[in-house]
Amino acid sequence: MTRTKAGTRAVVRCEACGRTEPKWLGQCPECGAWGTMVEQPARAGERRDPAGARGAAAPVGELVAQPIHAVAGDERDRARTGIAELDRVLGGGLVPGSVTLVGGEPGAGKSTLLLQAADALARQGRTALYATAEESRAQVRLRAGRLDTLHPGVLLAAVTTTDDVVALVDHHQPDVVIIDSVQTVRDEDAGGVAGGTSQVRAVAAALVALAKGRGVATLLVGHVTKDGSVAGPRVLEHLVDVVCELGGEAQHALRLLRATKNRFGATGEVGCFEMTGAGLRGVADPSAVFGGRSEPGTAGVARTVALEGHRPLLAEVQALAAASSLTQPRRVATGVDGTRLALLLAVLDKRAGLPVGARDVYVASVGGLTLAEPAVDLAACLAVASSETERPLPDRGVLLGEVGLAGEVRPVPRTADRLAEAARLGCESALVPTAYDGPDAGLSVQRVRTVSEALAVALQPPAGAAGAVG
Numbered sequence: 001m002t003r004t005k006a007g008t009r010a011v012v013r014c015e016a017c018g019r020t021e022p023k024w025l026g027q028c029p030e031c032g033a034w035g036t037m038v039e040q041p042a043r044a045g046e047r048r049d050p051a052g053a054r055g056a057a058a059p060v061g062e063l064v065a066q067p068i069h070a071v072a073g074d075e076r077d078r079a080r081t082g083i084a085e086l087d088r089v090l091g092g093g094l095v096p097g098s099v100t101l102v103g104g105e106p107g108a109g110k111s112t113l114l115l116q117a118a119d120a121l122a123r124q125g126r127t128a129l130y131a132t133a134e135e136s137r138a139q140v141r142l143r144a145g146r147l148d149t150l151h152p153g154v155l156l157a158a159v160t161t162t163d164d165v166v167a168l169v170d171h172h173q174p175d176v177v178i179i180d181s182v183q184t185v186r187d188e189d190a191g192g193v194a195g196g197t198s199q200v201r202a203v204a205a206a207l208v209a210l211a212k213g214r215g216v217a218t219l220l221v222g223h224v225t226k227d228g229s230v231a232g233p234r235v236l237e238h239l240v241d242v243v244c245e246l247g248g249e250a251q252h253a254l255r256l257l258r259a260t261k262n263r264f265g266a267t268g269e270v271g272c273f274e275m276t277g278a279g280l281r282g283v284a285d286p287s288a289v290f291g292g293r294s295e296p297g298t299a300g301v302a303r304t305v306a307l308e309g310h311r312p313l314l315a316e317v318q319a320l321a322a323a324s325s326l327t328q329p330r331r332v333a334t335g336v337d338g339t340r341l342a343l344l345l346a347v348l349d350k351r352a353g354l355p356v357g358a359r360d361v362y363v364a365s366v367g368g369l370t371l372a373e374p375a376v377d378l379a380a381c382l383a384v385a386s387s388e389t390e391r392p393l394p395d396r397g398v399l400l401g402e403v404g405l406a407g408e409v410r411p412v413p414r415t416a417d418r419l420a421e422a423a424r425l426g427c428e429s430a431l432v433p434t435a436y437d438g439p440d441a442g443l444s445v446q447r448v449r450t451v452s453e454a455l456a457v458a459l460q461p462p463a464g465a466a467g468a469v470g
């Protein structure tokens, strides 16, 4: 491939991802899209490979290769934000020249989190430029006052175009730039309506080029709506280095930040925050929050250990089974999957002889945690059974297992880690599938083959007298 001098000759640019090539190709080598390569004049400083090597592109005539260890790029170059839960998700901090997309529904707390991150970075002597296109400077200033994020190292500017951002970055040379949001900034070289797919892509491509060219770590806010009416971060995912999503149940203060893509670290990392009157506060020990605060001996309460990304979290499932006056009994699932609940109730009815088929059943997770894994099946089943029979489960016990249609209790991934987390938080006993042959983490572990067996073992006498599993 012959290299053309950027900025002097026409290039072919992929409309989907911004990749440029010296000659026309049917398929983009970067994102694999077909028919998206369009001839355009090259922009000065544009990177030919937005996703590849970091650092400046080798100019013509200076093309060199170096021993790999001599190439710049060291773990120590990462800028820790100082917000532990954010750094955990980023894989240790922000890499210079990297682009991180922070997605989430409106109101999730993206602006709050990034303003707090800007302030935390400034406190460590870095300059953070917060470029707002969505809110006025006064609005951001007001929020910063409430959050007490007024460190002079945080520079605030209102921008409307990508050229504004480029000019500001060139003038102030910040270490980190935050763009709030990618949907409200315009790129004047691109067509399309503001916030539309082609605009959002063009804006992101220009900001990626800026980040790589100047070595400035860039954070982009991107709104995602449930109905997808705004061109969301989905179209940008292959353009950026890190994608994380801030989410949580609207009625709860809990916010989880998950990395779904990370070129510099593991995905599956999860950061836990609580939205307070003074912004987002990291929750260092989320298990302690979700792990149940119910009165000992309460029927209808079961504990399990769920996985959020890589992180085992002690979680509580509550159930209420009540007489129904409806021909179609009511089934309400909050924080657990409704279809899964229907299946588990059928299994309880048919395989374990528990007549819940005609009962109204409500099942909820505690604290706004979404328990989407089958590993929590056994806990959900036993919470319902406990409520139905008015017999409590052991106060300091956890239940792990997927439940099959035949009523069998199936193994779940990372059982040993889950048991260790339960033990760490003071649990004493556990029910696990028979297939589990790993360590017991100091718990009194009992293996069960079926849901019926689990009911026989775990349900305590109705009086609420305490007792260990088994």
Ligand code: TYD
Residues within 6 Å of the ligand: 104, 105, 106, 107, 108, 109, 110, 111, 112, 113, 143, 146, 147, 275, 276, 277, 278, 279, 280
């Ligand atoms: P915001 O960061 O504006 O969300 P996003 O940028 O993702 O749209 O804040 C979201 C919500 O958080 C907002 O409805 C108000 C609430 N909030 C607090 O509860 N405490 C606070 O200190 C702040 C700044 C916001």
Ligand code: MG
Residues within 6 Å of the ligand: 110, 111, 112, 134, 180
């Ligand atoms: Mg916002």
